[in-house]
Structure formats: structure tokens, C-alpha cells
Amino acid sequence: MTPSIRTIDVDLADRSYAICVGEKNLAELGPAMRRSGLGNKAAIVTDGNIAGLYLKPVEASLRQAGFETSVIFLPAGEEHKNLDAVAAIYDRLVAARFERGSTLVALGGGVVGDVTGFAAASYLRGISYVQVPTTLLAQVDSSVGGKTGVNHKEGKNLIGAFHQPRLVWIDVAVLRSLPKREVVAGLAEVIKYGVIADAALFRRLEEKLDDILKLDSAMLTEVVAASCAIKADVVAKDERESDLRAVLNFGHTVGHALEALTGYETFLHGEAVAIGMVQAAAISVAEGACDRESFERIRRLVVRAGLPAEIPADVSPAELVKHMEVDKKSAGGKIKFILCKGIGATRFHALAPGEIVARLEESR
Ligand SMILES: NC(=O)c1ccc[n+]([C@@H]2O[C@H](COP(=O)([O-])OP(=O)(O)OC[C@H]3O[C@@H](n4cnc5c(N)ncnc54)[C@H](O)[C@@H]3O)[C@@H](O)[C@H]2O)c1
Ligand SMILES: [Zn+2]
Known part of the structure; x- marks a missing residue:
């Protein structure tokens, strides 16, 4: 039996967005981003654990939908949820001349999502981003709601901003590779x-x-x-x-x-x-x-x-x-x-x- 696709709307006036939950739907991300009105340049932010597993279908889908894509790798782990990771994203965005209409795609767990969301909240005073959460925690919690940010050495999540994503795209099949x-x-x-x-x-x-x-x-x-x-x-x-x-x-x-x-x-x-x-x-x-x-x-x-x-x-x-x-x-x-x-x-x-x-x- 093919599970049905569920769509949930987050109702926030002009910042409303959809959460789409399905199975093996990564190849459909590009067209969905188009339907959400997202523009031509997109950087996929991910970490080494996830890239080997899911980067290819995501990148291919975006390219087929006409996006000009690049990939930014972050080191995996909570200890890297800091301003260095955000700065590394800024450097790449500046070098590639990302503009107001460009998009970041967070492909990963809550760490990738929080860092990417914060970079999107602050680069050029705010650009669009999409959440593609790959842990169960990120799928049911951190990818939804627009809390973004990083840790400070004195405490968790001390630096951050509210910035809602434009789309949350969930594939429950990716949980199969997640440690039990x-x-x-x-x-x-x-x-x-x-x-x-x-x-x-x-x-x-x-x-x-x-x-x-x-x-x-x-x-x-x-x-x-x-x-x-x-x-x-x-x-x-x-x-x-x-x-x-x-x-x-x-x-x-x-x-x-x-x-x-x-x-x-x-x-x-x-x-x-x-x-x-x-x-x-x-x-x-x-x-x-x-x-x-x-x-x-x-x-x-x-x-x-x-x-x-x-x-x-x-x-x-x-x-x-x-x-x-x-x-x-x-x-x-x-x-x-x-x-x-x-x-x-x-x-x-x-x-x-x-x-x-x-x-x-x-x-x-
Ligand atoms: N923004 C919010 O509202 C909010 C809410 C709750 C938690 N958080 C934040 O979320 C973070 C925790 O997120 P998390 O639990 O997703 O941890 P995480 O992002 O560190 O991911 C856990 C590990 O799993 C790996 N991984 C991710 N997806 C995988 C997959 N499908 N297959 C194999 N490996 C995979 C990652 O590389 C990482 O090593 C914390 O920093 C927390 O503060 C934010
Ligand atoms: Zn919690």
C-alpha cells in the first residue's frame, strides 16, 4: 500500500507555508519549490552523513526543475552548531553572489536546519529557505515554526532569530538510515x-x-x-x-x-x-x-x-x-x-x- 501524501498548512498570513509529508518524495522537491514561487539559485546545505545518502536525488530534482544549484557542507554534530558554521555559509553565498531571490535548502537534522535557517534569516537581511528534515526530531519539531539559531559557548541556542521557511518537505523513508x-x-x-x-x-x-x-x-x-x-x-x-x-x-x-x-x-x-x-x-x-x-x-x-x-x-x-x-x-x-x-x-x-x-x- 502506498501511503498517502499529507499536506499541512502553517497559517501565518503572508508568511504561510506548507508542510508536505510523504514517502520517497525527494525527487519531487524541485517542482514543489517552483510551485512555492522560489527562484533560480539554490544552495543545498547538508552534512557528510546525509550527503552520501540523499544529496543526489535532491540536487537532481532541483536541477531538473531549473534551479542553478550549489552544495555547502557543514561538519556534522551539535558541537558545530555555532557562528563558524554560519560564517562558512555566508562566505559561500557571497562568493557565489547569492541575491535576495536565492534560496537555501537545509537537508539534514536539527543542527543543519537551525544553522541554515539562521544563515537565511540574516544573509541580506533575510532570504528564503526550505527545510528537508532527515531526523524524526527535525521532522516533527525543529523544521516547523521558524526558530533558527546557534549555540554560544556559554549556552545552547543563545543566538538566533525567528524566520519561517517557505516549505517543509518531509520524506519518512529517510528515517531508515537513522540510528535506531x-x-x-x-x-x-x-x-x-x-x-x-x-x-x-x-x-x-x-x-x-x-x-x-x-x-x-x-x-x-x-x-x-x-x-x-x-x-x-x-x-x-x-x-x-x-x-x-x-x-x-x-x-x-x-x-x-x-x-x-x-x-x-x-x-x-x-x-x-x-x-x-x-x-x-x-x-x-x-x-x-x-x-x-x-x-x-x-x-x-x-x-x-x-x-x-x-x-x-x-x-x-x-x-x-x-x-x-x-x-x-x-x-x-x-x-x-x-x-x-x-x-x-x-x-x-x-x-x-x-x-x-x-x-x-x-x-x-
Ligand atoms: N528550531 C527548533 O525549533 C528546534 C526544536 C528542537 C530542536 N532543535 C535543535 O535540533 C538539534 C538536534 O537535531 P537532531 O536531533 O536532528 O540532531 P542532528 O541534526 O545532530 O542529527 C543527528 C545525527 O544524525 C545524522 N543524520 C541526520 N539524518 C540522518 C539520516 N536520515 N540517516 C542517517 N544519519 C542522519 C546527522 O548527521 C547527525 O550526526 C539541536 O541543536 C536542537 O537545539 C531545534
Ligand atoms: Zn524537545
Whole structure:
């Protein structure tokens, strides 16, 4: 059975764009970029891991559609998500006389996407770019919503800009070459979408988890599209994260703290988020926002997916909470926490750091 192609619109007035989810669709990218009104010069930005696998069909498709193409290679890895990578892109664009009407195509994971998006946001005060995300995390999260940027040596994502892509082109078949651990980590964000906004998606994940883990294309197309639709909806309502968009950070308060405390070495982002979601769900039960059964379903799905659920024994909740961002707006230095109201809805709740430590100790 050929899985159907799904298109989701991100509704942002004159900056609206489409997210297209399909299987083995890289050869159709060029014509789709044409239909999106993109011009003649395009630079494909990618890394060495991805280029050998997917650069050829992408480049051929763009050429056939009449684009004048060039390729810019970035070194792979989070440690290269910095201003040097952005400067390397600028150098190539200046040398090749890229103009306002030219386009960048980010072919890769979240690192390539964030760096390329930031280069596009800033070169000539902003040129077009297209996201072709190749990790599950990038497909359901980083390629959608227009957050671009790089790390500073003092902190992650400290330098950046909001700049929406003109098109997001997703081929779920590329996930077959992705290390299994990366696929599973990306699945944490998919589970997150179910918990925060879509009980039907959550149920589908419970029923079809095995097919998803086997990378069944029809199932992947369905859950990637459902995830993108939720993110698109939230972004359309709150592009610059004044409030609502923060619901996307469910599980991330504990998750980010855990990543920082363990030096970004122990856990992949999605793994830390998985732990964070289970802990946030436990806190939601303790605060009376969530029923016990929903908490158990969340924990069970996380564990079945092969994701961690517990804070490691050698990490103290007190240390963890020290790494959490205190919300300066709330009185008494409270932390703005996202609770789940069962499965499919959330609410914000300000908690004192000491209360979070106590709750995390209780759930051990
Ligand atoms: N902009 C946003 O809204 C947003 C949201 C979430 C995360 N992020 C950012 O995303 C980044 C993480 O992205 P990521 O998880 O995609 O990691 P990544 O970009 O580092 O990719 C992981 C690894 O997989 C390789 N790879 C990518 N696709 C492949 C494929 N199909 N087959 C084989 N190998 C492949 C890459 O070369 C890399 O080595 C972080 O920097 C994070 O800050 C951004
Ligand atoms: Zn995340």
C-alpha cells in the first residue's frame, strides 16, 4: 500500500507555508519549490552523513526543475552548531553572489536546519529557505515554526532569530538510515504531542507502536503529519512564544535541566524529555490535574518505546531543580510548570523550586 501524501498548512498570513509529508518524495522537491514561487539559485546545505545518502536525488530534482544549484557542507554534530558554521555559509553565498531571490535548502537534522535557517534569516537581511528534515526530531519539531539559531559557548541556542521557511518537505523513508536510538529519541516528541493536544494520536501510538518502531511508512506518515499539524496550529496562534507556544515545552523543564546537569553527554534530547514527561505527569497527578490511569498510560508508552522514564539514581532532584529556569514574572521565584490534564490537554502551574524537589523525591 502506498501511503498517502499529507499536506499541512502553517497559517501565518503572508508568511504561510506548507508542510508536505510523504514517502520517497525527494525527487519531487524541485517542482514543489517552483510551485512555492522560489527562484533560480539554490544552495543545498547538508552534512557528510546525509550527503552520501540523499544529496543526489535532491540536487537532481532541483536541477531538473531549473534551479542553478550549489552544495555547502557543514561538519556534522551539535558541537558545530555555532557562528563558524554560519560564517562558512555566508562566505559561500557571497562568493557565489547569492541575491535576495536565492534560496537555501537545509537537508539534514536539527543542527543543519537551525544553522541554515539562521544563515537565511540574516544573509541580506533575510532570504528564503526550505527545510528537508532527515531526523524524526527535525521532522516533527525543529523544521516547523521558524526558530533558527546557534549555540554560544556559554549556552545552547543563545543566538538566533525567528524566520519561517517557505516549505517543509518531509520524506519518512529517510528515517531508515537513522540510528535506531535517534529514531526512538524523536518519538518522545511525538508522544509529547499526543499528551499535550491529541488523545487520538496518543491512542494510535499505543496501538501501533510496533509498526512505528519497524518504520512502517504509512504509520510514520500518519504520526509525523499529526505531530506537524499540532505544532503548526500552536505556531499559527503564537508564533513568537508569548504564551501558548510554551505548551510545546511539556516535559522540557525537567528534561533540559537533566541534559544540562549531565553535560549533554548521557542523554539524547528526546531521552531527557521522555524522563521529563513522566516526571511532569507524576507531578500533575500530585497537583490534582491528572488522573492516575493517564499517568500510567504515559509511563507505559514511554517505556514500551524504549525510552527512559526515571531520573537516574545518582542525580539528586535538588541539583536538578537548581538547573531549572526560574520564572521572573511570578512572585517568589516560582517555576512555570506545564501540567497535563489527563491525555490531550495541559495547564500552566507555578511551583516553588522546593515543591518540585519534594514532588520529584516522592515519585522515586
Ligand atoms: N528550531 C527548533 O525549533 C528546534 C526544536 C528542537 C530542536 N532543535 C535543535 O535540533 C538539534 C538536534 O537535531 P537532531 O536531533 O536532528 O540532531 P542532528 O541534526 O545532530 O542529527 C543527528 C545525527 O544524525 C545524522 N543524520 C541526520 N539524518 C540522518 C539520516 N536520515 N540517516 C542517517 N544519519 C542522519 C546527522 O548527521 C547527525 O550526526 C539541536 O541543536 C536542537 O537545539 C531545534
Ligand atoms: Zn524537545
